[in-house]
Amino acid sequence: MQFKKGSAPPASSVFSTSAPQHRNLTSSFGLSRRREIAAIWPYDRLMDLHSTPQANDCWLTSPCFSTNLLVMFVRTVLLSISLSVISIAQPAFDVASVKQGGPVRPDGLLDINLGSARHGTVTLSNTTLSECIQYAYGLTNEIQIAGPDWIRDRSFRFEIVAKAPPDTAVEQLRLMLQTLRKKRFWLEMHREPRKLAHLELTVAKNGPKMPRPEGDAPSTRRAYGPGRLSWTRLSMDRLVLLLSRLLKQPVFNHTGLTDAYDVDLSWQPDEVPADTDAAPKPDIFTAVQQQLGLKLAVSKEPLDVLVVDRAEKTPVGN
Numbered sequence: 001m002q003f004k005k006g007s008a009p010p011a012s013s014v015f016s017t018s019a020p021q022h023r024n025l026t027s028s029f030g031l032s033r034r035r036e037i038a039a040i041w042p043y044d045r046l047m048d049l050h051s052t053p054q055a056n057d058c059w060l061t062s063p064c065f066s067t068n069l070l071v072m073f074v075r076t077v078l079l080s081i082s083l084s085v086i087s088i089a090q091p092a093f094d095v096a097s098v099k100q101g102g103p104v105r106p107d108g109l110l111d112i113n114l115g116s117a118r119h120g121t122v123t124l125s126n127t128t129l130s131e132c133i134q135y136a137y138g139l140t141n142e143i144q145i146a147g148p149d150w151i152r153d154r155s156f157r158f159e160i161v162a163k164a165p166p167d168t169a170v171e172q173l174r175l176m177l178q179t180l181r182k183k184r185f186w187l188e189m190h191r192e193p194r195k196l197a198h199l200e201l202t203v204a205k206n207g208p209k210m211p212r213p214e215g216d217a218p219s220t221r222r223a224y225g226p227g228r229l230s231w232t233r234l235s236m237d238r239l240v241l242l243l244s245r246l247l248k249q250p251v252f253n254h255t256g257l258t259d260a261y262d263v264d265l266s267w268q269p270d271e272v273p274a275d276t277d278a279a280p281k282p283d284i285f286t287a288v289q290q291q292l293g294l295k296l297a298v299s300k301e302p303l304d305v306l307v308v309d310r311a312e313k314t315p316v317g318n
Contacts, residue, residue, distance in 0.1 A: 091176045093122075096162035098184045098315045102126035103159075110154070117173050120166040126157045129185065129311060136177040137306065140244035140251055143196055147189075147308025156313055188310040193302040198250035201240055201288070202295045203257065209293030210261035219260070227269040227281065233260045243296075247284065250303065255294060265291055 102125050104110060113125035115135030124132055129151040130142050139145070142152065150156050164176060181187045213233040223230040229242060236258075240251040246269075267287035268274055274281070281287070288296045 090179045093162040099159045120164040120168045122162045124160040140241045184315040186312045194305045196303045202254045204295045229265040234263045
């Protein structure tokens with residue numbers, strides 16, 4: 001039986017349980033119904049709008065169609081369960097506040113907190129989105145983050161306070177912060193390897209020269225700035241982070257040292273003219289080896305870069 005294009009066939013001829021009666025999608029369901037099916041049906045099972053049905057194509061008849069509906073239903077249920085599991089598996093804070101802007105001092109300067117975690121509370125203040133991502137993923141630098149210019153613009157800065165149970169590990173807090181970024185900023189990223197010059201910190205031939213801290217005193221900064229780094233009870237992960245900021249390039253910890261040390265480092269920075277009246281200071285590479293018993297070397301191995309594909313300038317409300 002033939003039907004004119006766009007006309008509706010008798011109801012009894014659409015899903016017949018007798019011999020297969022092949023119907024074109026347009027004539028059987030109309031174009032709108034075809035679009036509905038196309039949205040949920042496997043692409044390779046859809047017939048072209050103007051194609052001629054084949055002799056063995058029975059997917060529009062009642063037995064085949066009902067079977068495919070069952071398969072679709074099962075797939076939908078499994079997908080819902082999978083998404084629920086993924087949602088549950090993503091760690092999240094008990095409570096979190098994400099606001100635009102941040103406090104400004106009376107002199108117009110900003111107090112910036114690039115990320116701290118104490119007793120389950122994560123705090124960032126006056127940070128750019130790039131700096132927030134850097135802390136959430138434990139990066140020592142911003143070179144490994146790519147995206148639109150505004151993510152590094154201090155005009156778009158954020159104040160974040162997020163709380164979890166006091167005994168939550170820092171690594172878990174970072175994962176929670178990653179989840180928070182995605183939800184509040186609609187953040188979408190991908191990774192790609194790029195060749196970027198960076199530095200690697202290893203132990204020198206004769207071993208470390210740094211003294212171990214005495215007592216239970218907390219880590220304390222004594223001096224920090226261009227050409228100077230003095231810190232008590234400093235881990236190697238923290239050391240490479242501080243060096244990355246001072247040297248403005250990535251530094252990675254390959255020392256294998258897990259203990260904390262008292263670090264006292266002095267060198268002649270490239271961006272500061274040398275004092276001709278004082279004793280000459282070594283460059284950073286010589287200073288690290290002579291004063292710390294470590295070795296700083298240049299490497300050009302590819303690094304993973306986080307590329308921001310999408311992010312909202314205004315975070316979703318709390």
